[in-house]
Amino acid sequence: MIHARGLSRTFDTKHGREKKQVQAVQGVDLDVEAGEIVGFLGPNGAGKTTTLRMLTTLLKPTAGTATVAGFDVATQPVDVRRSIGYVSQSGSTSPEALAGEEIVDHGMLYGVGKQQAERRGRELFEQLDLDGLWTRQPRTLSGGQRRRLDIAMGLVHDPGLVFLDEPTTGLDPQARANLWTHISALRSERGSTVFLTTHYLDEADALCDRILVIDHGEIVASDTPESLKRQVAGDLIELIVLSADQVAPAAARLSALAGADAEVADRTVSVRVPRAGTELPGLLRSLDADGIALESIEVRRPTLDDVFLELTGRSLREHA
């Protein structure tokens, strides 16, 4: 569905008199197959939106090529536009217009007939829980409703590929969870391919088959959330021993288990292992045999934040 090779975008910026070139995206290769839900993860300013704008023909690449839905973004932009739906983070409707009219007009701009656009719009309103809002002004809708209206706008011409730019930014937790079910339904019920950008790890984790991590304009990783977490970080075993003199033997045990030095902080000893679940019974037995008493033991599955930290040396949350 999406194939990009060496996709790059350089912006010219003026800083006073000095002209500078900023490389927003540098040589991105990416492939998205039909039916996938792929997340594009990275902090603000990493090049997510620039890449998305190139793939949706809003911005011309300064180098490299990309085909989207079988068409070249540089030479066949109109064909690309006809085949994709794009839900931007800034919205898509006038606050003063009527929701239903906006969707019909939008469909007509895609070349859909008026009646068909209206039928399709009403269908989408029903699917996206927007019943009864057809004649409402978008400014009177809640944040979650407005976001669903934007999604409906992006789907009115029945595209096989949908781009969502930060779909849940600014929504409350309940509205986010609700939107996630609708995004999942894009594939399960319509068979769409979905490409979404996010800087929320839980979102990428919950929705995506595969995650592309972008930082400083380059793709630094591409895999399933599970395997990314396994490869890069592993599970964290963290135990707190009862007395300070048991810290050293406990650390020795954990280091032996992981084949790497355990981290020690006060009475807390921690180590990362690929699969904590299978190691834990043996570990507990051997600690017991050594006479090491524990105050607590905890196992934490790695989060994508750990992955990101590992890949880029900084935390996503600092930027989110």
Add this chain to the structure above:
Amino acid sequence: MTFLRETSIVFNRQLRMNLRNPAWVIIGLMQPVLYLALFGPLLESFAPMLGTDNAYMVFVPGLLIQLGIFGALFAGFSLISEWRSGVIEAERVTPASRTALLLGRVLRDSVQLAVQGIVLIALGFAFGLRGSIGGMLIGLLITIALGTACASASNALALTTKSEDVMAPLINSVALPVLLLSGILIPMSVGPQWLQTISDFVPTKHIVEAVRAVFAGDFANGVVYWGIGWTAVLVALGLWAGTRTFRKENA
């Protein structure tokens, strides 16, 4: 065909929103109406000095052009709020022609201006305007053409600046001298020579003079050709600036 269809979709959408909230149309018309009602009577006593026996023959054409320039130059403001709510970007990912996205909006301004112009001329009649009906029609057409040019330029400016705070002072700093030097309220011909010479360089002065001439039925007058010529130049420039901005990527 597709282009016309797309233009009309955009136009209809804009018109529908205007009709739902006609406040701006009315506010836009209030200004010239107030001039007509509150300033026109003052001008009546100066009519002989202006070289006419009917002050409204001088005044209404000026107000018409003022409406065309000022009303249309502010058209871009609604584009900024549309851009802010994401509408422009959403339209730009549809296969629709970018020129159609502009033209549909500019045509709305033209239609709005036509309605306002007709109301203004009709009110002028109530105050005592008498002249060539055919000439008034031509004057109205010139006004609409000028307004189309200004609306297009205003949309280009809006999409370039994307900020009301930048755009408002910019428009005011251009529009005010242009308005003063065009002889909107009082013809430049009564002014001192140096002022007349400066005003010769202002295209809209020639357009105002042309509209005054056609109102009087003086079609063969050379100023008419100058005015129509300048209008054509401004229309070409305005539409060029508008389409260029709308077709530019990342706008």
